[in-house]
Amino acid sequence: MSTWWTLTVGGLASGAVYAALGLSLVIIFRATRVVNFAQPALALLSTYFAFTVNQITGTYWLGFAVAIVAGAVLGALSDRLLIRPARAHGELGSVIVTLGLLLVVQAIAGMIWTSEPRSFGYAFDFRGLFSAASVFAVLVVLVTAAGVLLLFKFTSLGLRMRAAAFAPEAAALAGVRVGLMVTAGTALAAAVGALAGLLAVPPLLYPTVLDGIFVYSLTAAVVGGLDNPIGTVIAGFGTGIGLSYVSGYLGPELVTLASLAILVVVLSVRPHGLFGRGLARRV
Amino acid sequence: MTLSLSSVVTKYGAVRALNGVDLSVPDGTLTAVLGANGAGKTTLLRTISGLVAPSSGSITFDGTEITGLPADRIARMGLGHVPEHGGVIRELTVRENLRLGGLWCRNPAFDEVLDLFPPLTDKLGRQASTLSGGERQMLAIGRALMGKPRVLLLDEPSLGLAPLVTAAIMRVLRDLRDRTGLTVLLVEQNARSALSVAERAYVLALGAVALDGSAESISVEALHEAYLGVNR
Amino acid sequence: MSLLLRHVLFALAALAAVVLVTMVVDPFTNVRIATVGYYLVAVAGLTLLTGGNGQISLGHGAFMFIGAYTVGLLVIYVPSLPFWVDLLLAGVTAGLAGMLTGAAAARLHGPYLAGATLGLAVGLPAITQRFPDFLGGSNGLAFTVNSLPVGLEVSQTQWQAWVVWTTALLVLVLLANVVRGRFGRLLRAVRDDEVAAAVSGIHIGRTKIMAFLLSSACGGLAGGLQAFLLGTAAPGSFSVALSLSLLAAMVLGGVGSLWGALWGALALVYVPAWANDVTHSLDLSTNITQNLPLAVFGAVLVVVVLVFPRGIHGAVARLWQSIRKGRP
Amino acid sequence: GERPAGGGAASGDSAPGVTGDTVVIGTHQPLTGPAAPGYSRISVAAKAMYSYINDKGGIHGRKIDYRVEDDGYNPTRTVEVVKKLVLQDQVFAIVGGLGTPTHSKVVEYLNTEGVPDVLVSSGALMWDDPASKQTFGFQVDYTREGRIQGKYIADQLPGKKVGLLFQNDDVGRDAQKGLDQFIADRTVTRQAYDPANTDVLPQVNALKSAGAEIVVCSCVPAFTALSILTAARLGYQTQFVVSSIGADPATLTGLLQDFAKRGGTEVSAPALLNGMIGTGYLPDAGRTDDPWIQLFREVHAKYMPNEPLTNTVIFGMAQAYTFAQALKLTGRDLTRAKLVQAMESGQINGPGVTPFGFSAQSHSGYTGAYVFQVNPDSTTREIQPPMTTDREQGAIIPAPTARKSPAEVALVGP
Amino acid sequence: MIELLSIEKVTVRFDGLVALRDVSLAVEDGTVLGVIGPNGAGKTTLFNVVSGLVRPQSGTIRWCGTQLHGHRPDSLASMGISRTLQGLGLFPGMSVLDNVLVGAGPLARSGPLSTLLGLRRAARDEAELRDRAMETLEGLGIAGVHAAMPSSLPYGIRKRVALARALVAEPRLLLLDEPASGLAADEIDELEERITALSTRCAVVVVEHNIDWVMRVCSRVVVLDFGEVIAAGRPAYIQNDQRVIDAYLGVPA
Ligand SMILES: Nc1ncnc2c1ncn2[C@@H]1O[C@H](COP(=O)(O)OP(=O)(O)OP(=O)(O)O)[C@@H](O)[C@H]1O
Ligand SMILES: Nc1ncnc2c1ncn2[C@@H]1O[C@H](COP(=O)(O)OP(=O)(O)OP(=O)(O)O)[C@@H](O)[C@H]1O
Ligand SMILES: CC(C)C[C@H](N)C(=O)O
Numbered sequence A: 001m002s003t004w005w006t007l008t009v010g011g012l013a014s015g016a017v018y019a020a021l022g023l024s025l026v027i028i029f030r031a032t033r034v035v036n037f038a039q040p041a042l043a044l045l046s047t048y049f050a051f052t053v054n055q056i057t058g059t060y061w062l063g064f065a066v067a068i069v070a071g072a073v074l075g076a077l078s079d080r081l082l083i084r085p086a087r088a089h090g091e092l093g094s095v096i097v098t099l100g101l102l103l104v105v106q107a108i109a110g111m112i113w114t115s116e117p118r119s120f121g122y123a124f125d126f127r128g129l130f131s132a133a134s135v136f137a138v139l140v141v142l143v144t145a146a147g148v149l150l151l152f153k154f155t156s157l158g159l160r161m162r163a164a165a166f167a168p169e170a171a172a173l174a175g176v177r178v179g180l181m182v183t184a185g186t187a188l189a190a191a192v193g194a195l196a197g198l199l200a201v202p203p204l205l206y207p208t209v210l211d212g213i214f215v216y217s218l219t220a221a222v223v224g225g226l227d228n229p230i231g232t233v234i235a236g237f238g239t240g241i242g243l244s245y246v247s248g249y250l251g252p253e254l255v256t257l258a259s260l261a262i263l264v265v266v267l268s269v270r271p272h273g274l275f276g277r278g279l280a281r282r283v
Numbered sequence B: 001m002t003l004s005l006s007s008v009v010t011k012y013g014a015v016r017a018l019n020g021v022d023l024s025v026p027d028g029t030l031t032a033v034l035g036a037n038g039a040g041k042t043t044l045l046r047t048i049s050g051l052v053a054p055s056s057g058s059i060t061f062d063g064t065e066i067t068g069l070p071a072d073r074i075a076r077m078g079l080g081h082v083p084e085h086g087g088v089i090r091e092l093t094v095r096e097n098l099r100l101g102g103l104w105c106r107n108p109a110f111d112e113v114l115d116l117f118p119p120l121t122d123k124l125g126r127q128a129s130t131l132s133g134g135e136r137q138m139l140a141i142g143r144a145l146m147g148k149p150r151v152l153l154l155d156e157p158s159l160g161l162a163p164l165v166t167a168a169i170m171r172v173l174r175d176l177r178d179r180t181g182l183t184v185l186l187v188e189q190n191a192r193s194a195l196s197v198a199e200r201a202y203v204l205a206l207g208a209v210a211l212d213g214s215a216e217s218i219s220v221e222a223l224h225e226a227y228l229g230v231n232r
Numbered sequence C: 001m002s003l004l005l006r007h008v009l010f011a012l013a014a015l016a017a018v019v020l021v022t023m024v025v026d027p028f029t030n031v032r033i034a035t036v037g038y039y040l041v042a043v044a045g046l047t048l049l050t051g052g053n054g055q056i057s058l059g060h061g062a063f064m065f066i067g068a069y070t071v072g073l074l075v076i077y078v079p080s081l082p083f084w085v086d087l088l089l090a091g092v093t094a095g096l097a098g099m100l101t102g103a104a105a106a107r108l109h110g111p112y113l114a115g116a117t118l119g120l121a122v123g124l125p126a127i128t129q130r131f132p133d134f135l136g137g138s139n140g141l142a143f144t145v146n147s148l149p150v151g152l153e154v155s156q157t158q159w160q161a162w163v164v165w166t167t168a169l170l171v172l173v174l175l176a177n178v179v180r181g182r183f184g185r186l187l188r189a190v191r192d193d194e195v196a197a198a199v200s201g202i203h204i205g206r207t208k209i210m211a212f213l214l215s216s217a218c219g220g221l222a223g224g225l226q227a228f229l230l231g232t233a234a235p236g237s238f239s240v241a242l243s244l245s246l247l248a249a250m251v252l253g254g255v256g257s258l259w260g261a262l263w264g265a266l267a268l269v270y271v272p273a274w275a276n277d278v279t280h281s282l283d284l285s286t287n288i289t290q291n292l293p294l295a296v297f298g299a300v301l302v303v304v305v306l307v308f309p310r311g312i313h314g315a316v317a318r319l320w321q322s323i324r325k326g327r328p
Numbered sequence D: 001g002e003r004p005a006g007g008g009a010a011s012g013d014s015a016p017g018v019t020g021d022t023v024v025i026g027t028h029q030p031l032t033g034p035a036a037p038g039y040s041r042i043s044v045a046a047k048a049m050y051s052y053i054n055d056k057g058g059i060h061g062r063k064i065d066y067r068v069e070d071d072g073y074n075p076t077r078t079v080e081v082v083k084k085l086v087l088q089d090q091v092f093a094i095v096g097g098l099g100t101p102t103h104s105k106v107v108e109y110l111n112t113e114g115v116p117d118v119l120v121s122s123g124a125l126m127w128d129d130p131a132s133k134q135t136f137g138f139q140v141d142y143t144r145e146g147r148i149q150g151k152y153i154a155d156q157l158p159g160k161k162v163g164l165l166f167q168n169d170d171v172g173r174d175a176q177k178g179l180d181q182f183i184a185d186r187t188v189t190r191q192a193y194d195p196a197n198t199d200v201l202p203q204v205n206a207l208k209s210a211g212a213e214i215v216v217c218s219c220v221p222a223f224t225a226l227s228i229l230t231a232a233r234l235g236y237q238t239q240f241v242v243s244s245i246g247a248d249p250a251t252l253t254g255l256l257q258d259f260a261k262r263g264g265t266e267v268s269a270p271a272l273l274n275g276m277i278g279t280g281y282l283p284d285a286g287r288t289d290d291p292w293i294q295l296f297r298e299v300h301a302k303y304m305p306n307e308p309l310t311n312t313v314i315f316g317m318a319q320a321y322t323f324a325q326a327l328k329l330t331g332r333d334l335t336r337a338k339l340v341q342a343m344e345s346g347q348i349n350g351p352g353v354t355p356f357g358f359s360a361q362s363h364s365g366y367t368g369a370y371v372f373q374v375n376p377d378s379t380t381r382e383i384q385p386p387m388t389t390d391r392e393q394g395a396i397i398p399a400p401t402a403r404k405s406p407a408e409v410a411l412v413g414p
Numbered sequence E: 001m002i003e004l005l006s007i008e009k010v011t012v013r014f015d016g017l018v019a020l021r022d023v024s025l026a027v028e029d030g031t032v033l034g035v036i037g038p039n040g041a042g043k044t045t046l047f048n049v050v051s052g053l054v055r056p057q058s059g060t061i062r063w064c065g066t067q068l069h070g071h072r073p074d075s076l077a078s079m080g081i082s083r084t085l086q087g088l089g090l091f092p093g094m095s096v097l098d099n100v101l102v103g104a105g106p107l108a109r110s111g112p113l114s115t116l117l118g119l120r121r122a123a124r125d126e127a128e129l130r131d132r133a134m135e136t137l138e139g140l141g142i143a144g145v146h147a148a149m150p151s152s153l154p155y156g157i158r159k160r161v162a163l164a165r166a167l168v169a170e171p172r173l174l175l176l177d178e179p180a181s182g183l184a185a186d187e188i189d190e191l192e193e194r195i196t197a198l199s200t201r202c203a204v205v206v207v208e209h210n211i212d213w214v215m216r217v218c219s220r221v222v223v224l225d226f227g228e229v230i231a232a233g234r235p236a237y238i239q240n241d242q243r244v245i246d247a248y249l250g251v252p253a
């Protein structure tokens, strides 16, 4: 098998992970206009729940389900308790609150499960370049992205969620239950985040495991256009494959530098990402 | 009485923007609210539609107490509000803005709105931010009409609109009132044009009703006096 | 009294106070005072950019990285340069890098700017891995800055605290001039409404780039001071966590205010230390002890933003006002 | 008031941190942040060992007060916390400070301040530097270990192609210096990994493409596990030879165990680890016949029963024990200078299976290693007895077999 | 009379939509030109083209005889052209005085370095600007609120702040986008006087839908419809043009 092929397929698998976490960032951004730094933390906590359920029951899928549900609940809670009050303090206030939450959650994970890495398995057999686990990851991400796109583009729920995020007051005047929509969006985002965690973590789970992945996912979301789920998924896979090539052909130490380069190049040509668009008119 | 307020007080911090307002809007009428800059007109509408909570007093809509209810509940009860300076959602397309207005309505007034505002027709797919100032105002009014409200609160709807369009809106409001019993509470800076369409008028000064009565009964002199009351 | 004179007098008084304090406290407190000093420079620079100009940078640690490595490399390869030239060059190098960043970032807003600067914080320190022989790989550089003038009978830590604070106060005087002066007004205008600023005759891109330049020069200077103080420059010190804590410190202190930068820098040094001490004094299981300080720091961030949205500076100002009002 | 700069504190009658009944020591460890996974348990184990010693009455009547500061593996914070330990907590010595990038930044400071800096938790070469009189290593240095591995491969696995996989810091660099003396000509590829990037597919794929029949892995445990899994993913059969820092079967089993549950026997942890070759200088946690392991197991059961017993735990305990031994040798009359003398006395002979290099001329920690192989049941068997050597070109010779037992050291108790 | 601004055959398209088609007009010194037309006719776009916020697909713009080519919005203020934005466009985070001082920026003479160092020169410069800004505020009768934040002021006052910001730099051409909208009747009358007074010092172009007011204030009126000039001339003439009545007025005003 050629190196190129291996790097491509390997990059595709990690790209699925970036796409999934990026997707959850897009959803929460669409629902709240906030980039949620606590997103990986909620995903982490959900994945730890899955880990514990796995340990106790020995069934992977029960843990999987628990994680998704837990993600949704955690997302809703974090919105009600922290993000919503923080939104009143502007973009910066929200960034700091979500950062604070990230630290607290990572610390709590460390307290409960220690900082030591734990073994966390794949959904399916991981062996083989095109392993069942990778195929599963890619499929799940594509399906989720399509679902999210349909939701936002074609359903009234999606329209209400977007309206609530962009202009809470105008949305309320149109009868939209803004609070509910925002919470629903946050919950959905965190559930997708939990999914991303389940795909990203294997084989090892520890409190800081998603830090690096978060950076690449944010890169993907920003490069794809934070408002655009499909763009983010494409950018997620692109980032995964691109970084895999950099790592394989140029050296692993250049991967972070390469992600910076991707950001700079894309954003200087398109300030709202490849597939995003800002306000078309400002006067 | 579709809408009635009694002793409503609304504060922004220490500022009493509404200071004991009593007001009633009978079914199927067009009522104008006049007053100088800062008299509290906008605050009055925002208080009614639930965007700000009054600190005391009560508001009823169709006999139901709506004081303190969230704005979205009130909106779904059939009360439309076109806020000051539009309130279109600039990031959404024109069509999406309109759809949003009609979510709670079984057959939204889509065609009617486009008939009223022809410039919107060929811009349905465009982002609302690209619209001109007047087109945005049309969109805001159109969105409120989409849901076929029973009461419509309009905060300076003619702002930035061409004379023809303003006239058309007034015509439609009167027409809707006659056909469907729509009740309108209209805030306008241009007292003369407001009085020419309204049956009743309230004049606010310093957050309280300084004058009220039928539109004909309010003379320009009386208006001036009420306005000048601000400087008393 | 001109703005400059007032600021300079204030700075001199502050320096005198710092010197006085360093004379009486123990050496470790001196280390901490100096640490507060260099964080102050970094946070003050950031507050100019974010509070003044509305550009969020999640990557200011990268400029500290540049400053620290500049000093490190100069000390190692050009030992003849006096240390203050090294510091100056640290500011200049980082300022230039900031200018480039600003040029690339001038059209970016909100999360896009945040994402790009985060990429900077993550990506830039990786250069050390590419040039391990020159930049020391992940071990970084270790060096000693011997700056204590011969004949001056004070301890190393006192001297270092003085140097750091002299620099910091100098920077603050400059920043205060900027914030209070015309340029500060331009920054704020661009922050509030770019279109309105442009039609009022402000060159948006240039203004943003200038803001980035000044701010990153402060970051570089802070990094240079850190290197001067600690004798190290290693990539592990300039992680995303550093950039994010600078941002957190700024918000904690109160965005847009130079006083806020001081509170933020104090918080950056003392909140974790205090959390650590408290944790150690409690008898808890090791898993909890190991993680509690982190949790406390995170919780402090959340609470301050939600309860004191204008940061410590806002709270202090309010307190001060009510004291003054309360006086008969 | 503060002492003018330049005056050392190395001499003097009253040693900082020492009172009639306690001695305060400090360390910097990554308890949070990127390096916490893998190393956060070392200080937990050391603390357990000190508690054990204190409960038995301490050393010369003094209890050991062990202060652990979290540096998050961030060199700046290392400098800060070490200054705090020295200036504010007034520790007697720094013991087992962890990490090369971190600890290297405080060596000069500790030496100018005259603070003993013993048993550094890293195998870098720089701890054994004549300029740093206060600093002593602990682990076998990466070059010595590399030489022993290189020689073993050259002698025992002749003719096979070798690929190197290493952490791209001095762990990797120093190890290659040793390996290259023996197997440079058979090395077909060298792959570095970045500790922050857990995707090692490109590297493992390159090793596979180059046809490496042996992979020498100078890796921390997480990356040993990742490499083994990635090899399994690619269906790549190769002989792993792993350095002591990443070869602990107990840790690796923990890291790989979930695959045993899910994937059937073929990918169970024991199957994945079976046949792996590793080097070590401390007795393996699984060697219940070793008197030291018996002691450590006793301490483990009593003081940290909820933690898995891994070689990381053994590392922390052995290090703590070694320091206590040095304290004991120093005598009741404690000074920093005397501690350094005791360290250099050559009489410290601890849990490790190879001797320390400590003398007035050398501050090297353990000077050699044994080679082991993992059995199908994840226990280990020694396949080459402990050897000792130097970091240059010196001979690799069998280590002295005589090793004191805990009873002979008689550290504590009546 | 000097021709200050001349626009020749300007066309602007926004993907598929023609906002301006071959529009030509000229502004002479000391006149008040009204631009009216239905919503979406292209009035604001015309201002945007002059300000450099929108690039025309074709056509030329001359300022005092020299062609502006690819000019940037920020270069206009120093050339002597000021504009207000439709709506308000104030800086919400800055006091009234600061808002106006921003507009005074083009008058500043001290360089960035002296500002940075807080030199005496900069201080003097700043004091001058401040006086100038206060004068302008006084002229509009709002000096009393110079320390207030815009959000705390009634709409009418805020509109005056926006006007002050455009006026402070003493422009030779003032572009006002719907200056009377949202104002009360007496404020509108005041504004009329003010603009009439201004026209002795500079040329003014107003876009406005209050047609009575336009007729009173302007000496010439240009009517746009679907991006095209459909009529131009004296107010009295425009008012009776059938195309204007059909497209815009509805009934003769
Ligand atoms: N968000 C607010 N915070 C503080 N004060 C406010 C706020 N909104 C309005 N006010 C004050 O309340 C009073 C009434 O304002 P309101 O906007 O209701 O007046 P209005 O009659 O609509 O005036 P206009 O004709 O200018 O629209 C004014 O004095 C105004 O300054
Ligand atoms: N950036 C843009 N992108 C797309 N279409 C635009 C853009 N700017 C303006 N338009 C369109 O161009 C036309 C003219 O807009 P303009 O704002 O100039 O109208 P106007 O005459 O000022 O109207 P109003 O009186 O309503 O303010 C409108 O139909 C508008 O939708
Ligand atoms: C065993 C470890 C402490 C090795 C560590 N990575 C070092 O820097 O040397």
Ligand SMILES: [Mg+2]
Pocket (backbone or CB within 6 Å): B041, B042, B043, B084
């Ligand atoms: Mg109003």
Ligand SMILES: [Mg+2]
Pocket (backbone or CB within 6 Å): B132, B133, B134, E043, E044, E045, E086, E177
């Ligand atoms: Mg317009």
